[in-house]
Amino acid sequence: MSVTASSSARQSVGNMAEADLLTALKQRSPQAFSALFDTWSDKLFRLATGILEDDAEAEGVVQETFLKFFEKLEQFEPRAKVSTWLYRVAYNASIDKIRKRRPAQMWLGNDDGDGAEFFPGNLADWRYAPEAWLSSLEAQRELTRAISALPEKQRLVFRLRELDGFSTAETAEILGISVGSVKVRLHRARLLLRETLADYFSERMKREQLL
Amino acid sequence: MKCEDLVAYLSEYIDNDLNEALTAEAQLHLATCHNCRVVLDTTQKMILIYRRQQRQAIPAARRQRLFTQLQSAFLNKSEPTP
Ligand SMILES: [Zn+2]
Numbered sequence: 001m002s003v004t005a006s007s008s009a010r011q012s013v014g015n016m017a018e019a020d021l022l023t024a025l026k027q028r029s030p031q032a033f034s035a036l037f038d039t040w041s042d043k044l045f046r047l048a049t050g051i052l053e054d055d056a057e058a059e060g061v062v063q064e065t066f067l068k069f070f071e072k073l074e075q076f077e078p079r080a081k082v083s084t085w086l087y088r089v090a091y092n093a094s095i096d097k098i099r100k101r102r103p104a105q106m107w108l109g110n111d112d113g114d115g116a117e118f119f120p121g122n123l124a125d126w127r128y129a130p131e132a133w134l135s136s137l138e139a140q141r142e143l144t145r146a147i148s149a150l151p152e153k154q155r156l157v158f159r160l161r162e163l164d165g166f167s168t169a170e171t172a173e174i175l176g177i178s179v180g181s182v183k184v185r186l187h188r189a190r191l192l193l194r195e196t197l198a199d200y201f202s203e204r205m206k207r208e209q210l211l
Numbered sequence: 212m213k214c215e216d217l218v219a220y221l222s223e224y225i226d227n228d229l230n231e232a233l234t235a236e237a238q239l240h241l242a243t244c245h246n247c248r249v250v251l252d253t254t255q256k257m258i259l260i261y262r263r264q265q266r267q268a269i270p271a272a273r274r275q276r277l278f279t280q281l282q283s284a285f286l287n288k289s290e291p292t293p
Binding site for chain 2: 062124
């Protein structure tokens with residue numbers, strides 16, 4: 001099964017619901033507000049903490065994003081994509097806060113010309129590793145650690161594509177980078193993370209055989 | 212297609228983003244190259260493991276406060292003057 005097929009299906013279902021939600025929001029329906037909040041608050045918070053690593057600041061980003069959305073609500077066309085808009089605003093608000101913290105640092109530009117292409121080194125075959133290993137907390141932790149070690153620009157692209165289910169074009173729009181950059185960053189992130197898990201699982205295969 | 216090419220196209224192959232000719236070449240290579248098959252399959256497994264992770268939510272107290280603040284901002288917002 002293709003990994004992408006499921007995420008684009010998820011997005012198109014979201015589109016249909018979004019149009020109805022938008023209509024109800026324009027009528028100031030309290031239920032519509034609850035639905036909006038329930039659907040997006042945690043997702044926006046995760047995006048913001050992923051960048052800021054600070055709960056209080058991330059909360060501020062979520063608040064700012066929704067308030068901006070309420071201001072813009074009347075201008076939203078029925079076909080407009082609420083999800084992409086919210087993510088882009090939350091992303092930009094997070095980046096603004098980061099810039100204030102680290103003014104000298106160059107943030108996510110379009111420059112991807114750094115470093116040689118990575119080639120898979122660990123070819124251990126862990127495709128048939130027991131399900132219990134794959135879902136183990138230990139494996140999860142290895143992956144989480146590897147993700148936080150990724151360059152920031154790769155980490156965000158990976159998140160938006162694989163966890164939040166945005167398409168390549170939507171990810172490019174949210175981050176304000178080119179489609180080509182999204183592809184390059186995603187490719188590198190995937191290979192690096194695969195390598196980390198290959199190292200972990202091959203160690204574990206060795207370990208278990210010793211027992 | 213060589214292993215180097217397959218790896219270079221791996222991500223686009225996963226996303227069904229390659230044209231027909233390249234997809235066919237990639238499939239041909241994957242049918243005969245064990246290593247590339249392993250790299251492809253384990254990359255997809257890695258993605259599945261990532262998606263399965265526990266998703267972090269806003270801590271309850273913050274969530275409640277945000278909800279209350281935003282709800283009143285939303286409901287008290289005056290209609291735009293025509
Ligand atoms: Zn090969």
